Amino acid sequence: MCPVPRHFPLHRPRNRSHNYLYRRQPGRRSRAGGGKEVYWLECPQNPTQPWTKRIITNSFVNYHDQLIGDVDDDGEIEVVTHSQGSKVLVYYKIPPDPTVQPWPDAYRRTVATDLSQVEGLAMADLDANGRTELLGGPNIFTRPLNPESLWGKVTLAGSYKKTRVAVGNIYGDGRPEIVLSEGENTSARLAWFTPPLWNAHVLNSTLFHPHSLAIADFDGDGLNDVFTGEMGLGTNLNPKLFVYRNKGDGSFEQVVISQGVPTHEAKVADIDGDGRPDIVGKTCDDQTNHVDIWFNETGK
Numbered sequence: 001m002c003p004v005p006r007h008f009p010l011h012r013p014r015n016r017s018h019n020y021l022y023r024r025q026p027g028r029r030s031r032a033g034g035g036k037e038v039y040w041l042e043c044p045q046n047p048t049q050p051w052t053k054r055i056i057t058n059s060f061v062n063y064h065d066q067l068i069g070d071v072d073d074d075g076e077i078e079v080v081t082h083s084q085g086s087k088v089l090v091y092y093k094i095p096p097d098p099t100v101q102p103w104p105d106a107y108r109r110t111v112a113t114d115l116s117q118v119e120g121l122a123m124a125d126l127d128a129n130g131r132t133e134l135l136g137g138p139n140i141f142t143r144p145l146n147p148e149s150l151w152g153k154v155t156l157a158g159s160y161k162k163t164r165v166a167v168g169n170i171y172g173d174g175r176p177e178i179v180l181s182e183g184e185n186t187s188a189r190l191a192w193f194t195p196p197l198w199n200a201h202v203l204n205s206t207l208f209h210p211h212s213l214a215i216a217d218f219d220g221d222g223l224n225d226v227f228t229g230e231m232g233l234g235t236n237l238n239p240k241l242f243v244y245r246n247k248g249d250g251s252f253e254q255v256v257i258s259q260g261v262p263t264h265e266a267k268v269a270d271i272d273g274d275g276r277p278d279i280v281g282k283t284c285d286d287q288t289n290h291v292d293i294w295f296n297e298t299g300k
């Protein structure tokens with residue numbers, strides 16, 4: 001294992017406009033969003049100009065999460081979403097003309113119905129059998145042979161409600177582990193689960209609405225680490241962001257990388273192109289609205 005960096009990480013939250021995220025990556029890009037409807041935004045030739053909103057579906061109510069990826073292993077990407085109000089988990093094949101609004105029902109596949117208290121989506125081939133599994137909160141869904149059938153469901157941690165979920169190799173032989181954070185709770189748990197029986201390893205049980213969760217190698221030692229961040233909601237006066245440094249032996253070192261800046265649905269990406277994963281977040285239901293970037297200055 002590499003030595004502990006001298007400065008891990010010295011963070012500098014900065015308020016930026018959304019456009020900053022694309023200024024260094026010009027080109028046509030699209031994004032999917034949710035709420036009362038699921039839609040995608042078509043990037044114009046000039047990405048600093050308004051993007052065109054295209055509705056994918058408004059058949060359900062209260063969409064919470066979206067995921068884009070090849071969930072049915074046919075080489076084409078799909079758009080996955082779940083609706084808390086309608087309690088369904090579905091995905092859409094992309095129609096030949098994706099600008100049609102909404103996308104026809106014929107392109108929709110239903111993974112699960114009667115889902116409650118579920119937040120967070122992820123996908124991975126958890127058992128290395130060549131078929132992708134889908135995660136909805138603490139539930140693992142396996143794709144049936146009959147595409148018209150609902151997917152198989154295994155609940156790995158039924159007591160974890162309204163979680164964020166992340167998947168990645170953080171221990172052992174390369175098979176992915178699952179990480180859950182109880183994103184909508186106080187005294188919330190952050191835990192990782194080892195295959196194949198998904199035994200729980202709790203990293204923290206006193207978090208405040210840790211509604212941001214990601215796996216990435218923040219300190220560049222070749223081992224994936226775990227990031228989570230707390231919300232504020234007007235009552236948590238000292239929200240914290242944490243990175244759990246992977247020590248490679250199943251133990252993790254908790255590092256507080258930020259205090260006093262609440263965040264919600266923060267995402268990890270290398271914003272400044274220096275090879276180190278950074279963090280971008282925003283507030284939710286707080287007194288002020290801001291978008292923040294935490295630049296990873298590990299080793300600088």
Ligand SMILES: [Ca+2]
Pocket residue numbers: 069070071072073074075076077078
């Ligand atoms: Ca596909």
Ligand SMILES: [Ca+2]
Pocket residue numbers: 124125126127128129130131132133
């Ligand atoms: Ca699989």
Ligand SMILES: [Ca+2]
Pocket residue numbers: 216217218219220221222223224225245246
């Ligand atoms: Ca690491």
Ligand SMILES: [Ca+2]
Pocket residue numbers: 269270271272273274275276277278295296
């Ligand atoms: Ca970076």
